[in-house]
Amino acid sequence: MEKRKAQVPLVCHGHSRPIVDLSYSPITPDGFFLVSASKDGKPMLRNGETGDWIGTFDGHKGAVWAACLDTPAMRCATASADFSARVWDALTGDELYSFEHKHIVRTCAFSESTTHLLTGGAEKVLRIFDLARPDAPPTLLESKPETPIRAAVWHHSDQTILSSSNDIGGVRVWDVRTKSVVRTLDTKSSCTSVEVSRDGRYITTADGNTVKFWDANHFGLVKSYSMPRPVESASLFPSRGKFIAGGDDMWVRLFDFDTGDEIECNKGHHGPVHCVRFSPGGESYASGSEDGTIRIWKTVNGNDEAEVGGVAEGAAANQIKVRVNEVARKVQGFHIAQEDGAHS
Numbered sequence: 001m002e003k004r005k006a007q008v009p010l011v012c013h014g015h016s017r018p019i020v021d022l023s024y025s026p027i028t029p030d031g032f033f034l035v036s037a038s039k040d041g042k043p044m045l046r047n048g049e050t051g052d053w054i055g056t057f058d059g060h061k062g063a064v065w066a067a068c069l070d071t072p073a074m075r076c077a078t079a080s081a082d083f084s085a086r087v088w089d090a091l092t093g094d095e096l097y098s099f100e101h102k103h104i105v106r107t108c109a110f111s112e113s114t115t116h117l118l119t120g121g122a123e124k125v126l127r128i129f130d131l132a133r134p135d136a137p138p139t140l141l142e143s144k145p146e147t148p149i150r151a152a153v154w155h156h157s158d159q160t161i162l163s164s165s166n167d168i169g170g171v172r173v174w175d176v177r178t179k180s181v182v183r184t185l186d187t188k189s190s191c192t193s194v195e196v197s198r199d200g201r202y203i204t205t206a207d208g209n210t211v212k213f214w215d216a217n218h219f220g221l222v223k224s225y226s227m228p229r230p231v232e233s234a235s236l237f238p239s240r241g242k243f244i245a246g247g248d249d250m251w252v253r254l255f256d257f258d259t260g261d262e263i264e265c266n267k268g269h270h271g272p273v274h275c276v277r278f279s280p281g282g283e284s285y286a287s288g289s290e291d292g293t294i295r296i297w298k299t300v301n302g303n304d305e306a307e308v309g310g311v312a313e314g315a316a317a318n319q320i321k322v323r324v325n326e327v328a329r330k331v332q333g334f335h336i337a338q339e340d341g342a343h344s
Helices: 313-320 324-332
Strands: 010-012 018-026 034-039 043-047 053-056 064-069 075-080 083-087 095-100 105-110 116-121 126-130 137-143 149-155 160-165 169-175 180-196 202-207 208-216 221-224 233-236 244-246 252-256 262-266 272-277 283-287 294-298
Touching: 018 283, 034 075, 043 202, 075 116, 083 105, 083 116, 095 126, 105 149, 105 324, 116 149, 149 180, 160 180, 169 202, 202 233, 208 262, 244 272, 244 283, 252 283, 294 324
Parallel strands: 018 064, 018 272, 064 105, 180 233, 233 272
Antiparallel strands: 010 294, 018 034, 034 043, 034 064, 043 053, 064 075, 075 083, 075 105, 083 095, 105 116, 116 126, 126 137, 149 160, 160 169, 169 180, 180 202, 202 208, 208 221, 233 244, 244 252, 252 262, 272 283, 283 294
């Protein structure tokens, strides 16, 4: 496949230390949004299309390792080295809940129903908090051997959880009802990235130099590709045809899903790439790096079009374009003071 010419991304400044996690919201009536986690302890909310800074959630006393938005993008959750996971009002920036842990919290995820929050980290146990009863003790999921949790995500309408560890290879598949591991997806190295596709059909994992794609219903291996360099994060295009990967060589690569051929190699970061994610419509993708910047890249150039869930990307982009007054209404009352250089 012929490679495309190098593109110039949108560059989002504001973080003072490495960016370690990125998460997009689904498409909402006000567009879609991007939240970033950084070792500077200042998770930031942005317009997902333009990268414009909206606000900073201020309160953590340590590095923030993960951040995510719920389905309507009304709440944000963050996981931190200060031994806490917090839930924020994404409209005002107010802290709603703080869930104390016994060690560093490495990952967090809202359930599909948005009623529960999943956390995991150095404590070597998964916790599920009921957001309708925030003072109630969390449900604990424990297994042998006990290992620090690197990533954890929900699947199958909140009935299944996928988790990976810092210390061992494989992705554990948990049955929430029985609180037990029912199977393991085998990987040679520790899995640093686990993503469930937006249609729920595929699981994307990154371990060592390998990106793997799994059938999310039967958990069989669909594709496995060896990458040119170690990969820390990977993400699948919403309609499957492409995927992206980033790692220690500071480059963000776009690949063909069916062949594994490299379509594009995007250069610009000045440090290892820790996280990559496609936007919910697939018209762009974001990368976060050790250099403290987020870069937003176009999936297609010029007048090119590619199918996104049956809708051409050009049409999808027009449908979800966020007007300035819509964004203003979304964040009206967001009171966190803007810091110097905290916008793109």
